[in-house]
Amino acid sequence: MTRGAARDTEVTGRANWIGLATLYRREVRRFLAVWAQTVAGPVVAGLLLFVIFGAALAGRPPVAGAPYLTFIAPGLAMMGIAQNAFANTSSSLLVAKLQGNIVDLLVAPLSPAEFLAGIALGGVTRGLLVGALTLVAMWPFVELAVPDPWMAGFCALGGALLFSLLGVIAGLWAQRMDEQGAIASFVVAPITLLSGTFFAVAALPEPFRQIALLDPFLYVVDGFRRGLVGVGETAAATAVGIVVVANLLLVALCHRLLRSGWRLKQ
Amino acid sequence: MEPRPIQAPAIELADLAKTYPGAAGPALHRVDLTIPAGSIFGLLGPNGAGKSTLINILAGLVRRSGGTARILGMEVETRAARHAIGVVPQELNLDPYFTPRAALDLQAGLFGIPRRSRRTEPLLAALGLAAMADRPARSLSGGMRRRLMVAKALVHDPPVLVLDEPTAGVDVELRRQLWDHVRRLNRAGTTVLLSTHYLHEAEMLCDRIAVLSEGALLAVDTTEALLRGLKDRTLDIELERPLAAVPPGLAGFDAVLATPRRIVIRYGQEPGAAARILAALHAAALPIRDLGTERPGLEDAFLELVRRRGARPAGQAERASQRSSASGPGPRAIR
Numbered sequence: 001m002t003r004g005a006a007r008d009t010e011v012t013g014r015a016n017w018i019g020l021a022t023l024y025r026r027e028v029r030r031f032l033a034v035w036a037q038t039v040a041g042p043v044v045a046g047l048l049l050f051v052i053f054g055a056a057l058a059g060r061p062p063v064a065g066a067p068y069l070t071f072i073a074p075g076l077a078m079m080g081i082a083q084n085a086f087a088n089t090s091s092s093l094l095v096a097k098l099q100g101n102i103v104d105l106l107v108a109p110l111s112p113a114e115f116l117a118g119i120a121l122g123g124v125t126r127g128l129l130v131g132a133l134t135l136v137a138m139w140p141f142v143e144l145a146v147p148d149p150w151m152a153g154f155c156a157l158g159g160a161l162l163f164s165l166l167g168v169i170a171g172l173w174a175q176r177m178d179e180q181g182a183i184a185s186f187v188v189a190p191i192t193l194l195s196g197t198f199f200a201v202a203a204l205p206e207p208f209r210q211i212a213l214l215d216p217f218l219y220v221v222d223g224f225r226r227g228l229v230g231v232g233e234t235a236a237a238t239a240v241g242i243v244v245v246a247n248l249l250l251v252a253l254c255h256r257l258l259r260s261g262w263r264l265k266q
Numbered sequence: 267m268e269p270r271p272i273q274a275p276a277i278e279l280a281d282l283a284k285t286y287p288g289a290a291g292p293a294l295h296r297v298d299l300t301i302p303a304g305s306i307f308g309l310l311g312p313n314g315a316g317k318s319t320l321i322n323i324l325a326g327l328v329r330r331s332g333g334t335a336r337i338l339g340m341e342v343e344t345r346a347a348r349h350a351i352g353v354v355p356q357e358l359n360l361d362p363y364f365t366p367r368a369a370l371d372l373q374a375g376l377f378g379i380p381r382r383s384r385r386t387e388p389l390l391a392a393l394g395l396a397a398m399a400d401r402p403a404r405s406l407s408g409g410m411r412r413r414l415m416v417a418k419a420l421v422h423d424p425p426v427l428v429l430d431e432p433t434a435g436v437d438v439e440l441r442r443q444l445w446d447h448v449r450r451l452n453r454a455g456t457t458v459l460l461s462t463h464y465l466h467e468a469e470m471l472c473d474r475i476a477v478l479s480e481g482a483l484l485a486v487d488t489t490e491a492l493l494r495g496l497k498d499r500t501l502d503i504e505l506e507r508p509l510a511a512v513p514p515g516l517a518g519f520d521a522v523l524a525t526p527r528r529i530v531i532r533y534g535q536e537p538g539a540a541a542r543i544l545a546a547l548h549a550a551a552l553p554i555r556d557l558g559t560e561r562p563g564l565e566d567a568f569l570e571l572v573r574r575r576g577a578r579p580a581g582q583a584e585r586a587s588q589r590s591s592a593s594g595p596g597p598r599a600i601r
């Protein structure tokens with residue numbers, strides 16, 4: 001092989017801020033254009049769970065010191081954040097590959113970092129929008145004192161970014177709709193539903209309690225709840241550490257994949 | 267003051283190679299090619315010759331396995347090179363929900379062009395899309411979609427425009443429009459590289475042609491020089507009596523005795539060619555029963571010509587011609 005063979009896509013020169021902003025706006029418009037499916041639908045789905053659990057378990061004793069509905073409200077909001085951040089980036093990339101208009105992005109003078117930022121922030125935006133609307137709708141029925149808004153905001157943003165980046169990897173990897181759907185059903189749904197969303201980990205029997213504690217997303221949900229309600233089972237510092245480390249690792253991995261053209265360039 | 271830089275070639279490929287993972291052989295094999303700035307350059311070759319691979323390397327869609335590729339002196343992967351080239355892909359790749367105006371605006375934005383400097387309206391007008399500017403792309407006709415793809419490649423006013431088989435599956439009228447537009451761009455200073463498997467198209471448009479087959483360059487020359495000596499017609503002569511050999515009077519022509527009673531003479535478009543053949547036939551006093559002319563197809567004649575130039579091993583040429591004849595009738599094209 002000749003020296004000078006291009007293994008990586010090296011893009012040099014000044015940052016393309018307009019390109020990045022354009023890509024981000026496109027990502028946001030893409031989901032807002034079908035808001036009933038991408039925003040309203042997920043909010044309603046979250047509220048339905050809220051109503052079902054509220055009706056079925058209204059008489060339940062407080063969990064970790066909070067009324068049951070108040071306990072699950074942050075979990076449901078975080079579930080919406082994570083699932084929709086993931087859905088946005090994974091489907092955006094997959095659809096662009098299937099329609100062929102991924103070419104428009106690849107020919108443009110966007111560095112891998114700009115490409116990643118534009119796509120990932122689009123997913124973060126959708127996740128946070130769904131999470132915020134879910135919380136607003138539940139607000140009259142729960143007691144959210146928001147003792148630590150910084151913690152709540154940090155975990156919301158960190159959780160959204162985490163799943164947005166996972167969606168980037170899934171969107172790059174998947175070649176067909178069913179492959180993306182499989183990751184959403186078999187990976188994202190179980191993680192977001194089982195990470196202390198509806199229950200306190202302390203209540204789990206062993207060995208499930210130990211297994212649950214290995215799930216990094218549990219700490220993000222718990223940190224979010226601590227910020228909104230003031231109750232938590234894990235240390236706040238653990239959630240902060242996990243959010244920072246997991247996002248850094250995923251950013252590095254996504255950047256590397258985009259740089260190499262994995263599943264995008266032959 | 268900085269010295270004025272010497273104009274670099276629009277495109278410069280050296281030892282360019284590409285092998286797709288899992289493929290039996292290379293898609294591109296050590297291609298060296300220089301395309302001068304300001305030209306309309308044709309990349310001609312049968313399907314599977316490597317034309318799209320070459321173009322997609324320039325477009326940044328395919329990673330090369332070896333060699334170098336430069337656009338106006340800049341490595342293809344650099345941001346500056348991305349700005350210097352506009353690419354019209356072969357496959358329709360429009361987002362069906364975007365209107366032409368939105369699609370052009372988006373593409374200009376991705377290229378980092380500020381709103382006030384965008385050329386959306388002039389491009390819509392130039393490519394005849396103004397009336398449909400606010401309809402979603404899915405409601406556009408095939409021709410309009412193709413023109414929209416050309417417009418998208420021009421949002422950043424690239425000095426080099428690359429079109430991958432722009433007229434494949436396109437009707438005559440649209441083909442003419444596209445050619446006109448390509449010529450206008452070229453007159454305004456844009457270097458154009460287009461791939462095609464229609465020799466006629468390359469002949470009409472291009473001032474230089476490279477012939478690619480099975481990943482290797484067979485010939486690069488001016489269109490005129492390549493087509494010189496191209497014998498794309500035959501004169502078929504039926505004889506009253508059988509002959510043992512082509513008569514000596516026809517020695518100066520490309521004549522063969524196909525059967526004892528049939529002589530086939532291949533000739534080209536140069537002026538007076540047919541008259542000279544007829545005069546020679548008359549002088550040879552051949553017992554002619556009947557004669558007829560045929561145009562077997564520019565492309566077949568062209569492949570034959572290129573093969574005769576001895577640019578590659580005979581075995582490969584043989585395979586190419588077998589493929590060509592196996593493809594049967596259809597539009598005249600090198601397949």
